[in-house]
Amino acid sequence: MIHCLRILIVGCFLSIAIVPLAKAQVTVTGMITDKDNNLVLPYASIFNKNTNKRTTSDQGGFYKIAASRNDVLIFSFLGYKSDTLTVLESSGTETLNVKMEVAGKFLKGVEVTTKYTPYQLDSMARREQYGNILNNADSKLVGGRGNTPEGAGITISPITRFSKKEKQKREFKKLFDKMEKEKYIDSRFTPLLVSQVTGLKGDSLQLFMRDNYPDYDTMRVLNHQDLLYWITDKYKAWKK
Known part of the structure; x- marks a missing residue:
């Protein structure tokens, strides 16, 4: 982690404090669409695993979320397989377009073998x-x-x-x-x-x-x- 030195003069004494610098922020944007037909996916969930911040895509499938380099973003949408991407940029803006894959339909039998179906x-x-x-x-x-x-x-x-x-x-x-x-x-x-x-x-x-x-x-x-x-x-x- 990068640190800076803060020098404080108190009376006749010299005090040096090490203060960590805040991590640089990057704005991650992009569009979330269906992988097969390229339809936009509104209200998809975008979750920053490192900061616990969450947002959703708008009606046009666009999203924007703050992150830092190496933050892990998890993209989710009803009926689709979740996708995970890592932020690569350290500042400015990074575009991450996501194409999500439809989850397979329920094909199992009707027997209930556990507490929950x-x-x-x-x-x-x-x-x-x-x-x-x-x-x-x-x-x-x-x-x-x-x-x-x-x-x-x-x-x-x-x-x-x-x-x-x-x-x-x-x-x-x-x-x-x-x-x-x-x-x-x-x-x-x-x-x-x-x-x-x-x-x-x-x-x-x-x-x-x-x-x-x-x-x-x-x-x-x-x-x-x-x-x-x-x-x-x-x-x-x-x-x-």
């Missing part, structure tokens, strides 16, 4: 990863029904409510909820299970599953036996 374990990991956003309450409008406290107090202005950061946070929560529901459906309506019930393989299996993709509410009320009946009924109708 694979879906539950994945869900808990996602909640922990994005907890800084999900646990942050949305700002409320001043004077909104039930929002303004009696007497003196702190209220949130419409400017804050509709700020870019607040809007991105609300959009991310909607996206997270949608992805969680799809993950739950995929954890039960699996190619393995559907193939076992219908006997379909390959393209025919994919086509049937696409045409009969269930909604979240249906999957929540069906137990495993009812799900087998549901797939069978859908397959009979689909063959006709």
Whole structure:
């Protein structure tokens, strides 16, 4: 670590103190996109492992975060494999564009052999990863029904409510909820299970599953036996 000397004269004595210099800062910027189709990924998480600072990409997939040389940045997005990059520059600006790869769909069987299902374990990991956003309450409008406290107090202005950061946070929560529901459906309506019930393989299996993709509410009320009946009924109708 680089140090500087600070000389202090106290009375007749000479005092020399060694004060560490602050690490030089670099602004890391770039765009986060899908590796296969080059679509931008808004609200992706960028985490500086060394400083514990976190930010998210904007609606255009762009991000900006402060770092120092050799800091490790972790890029995450719902449904994608996380990526890790190391900052190389020591000052100024460094551009790190990230192309993220889609994570494979849930293809395991339906048997539960541990305390938690694979879906539950994945869900808990996602909640922990994005907890800084999900646990942050949305700002409320001043004077909104039930929002303004009696007497003196702190209220949130419409400017804050509709700020870019607040809007991105609300959009991310909607996206997270949608992805969680799809993950739950995929954890039960699996190619393995559907193939076992219908006997379909390959393209025919994919086509049937696409045409009969269930909604979240249906999957929540069906137990495993009812799900087998549901797939069978859908397959009979689909063959006709």
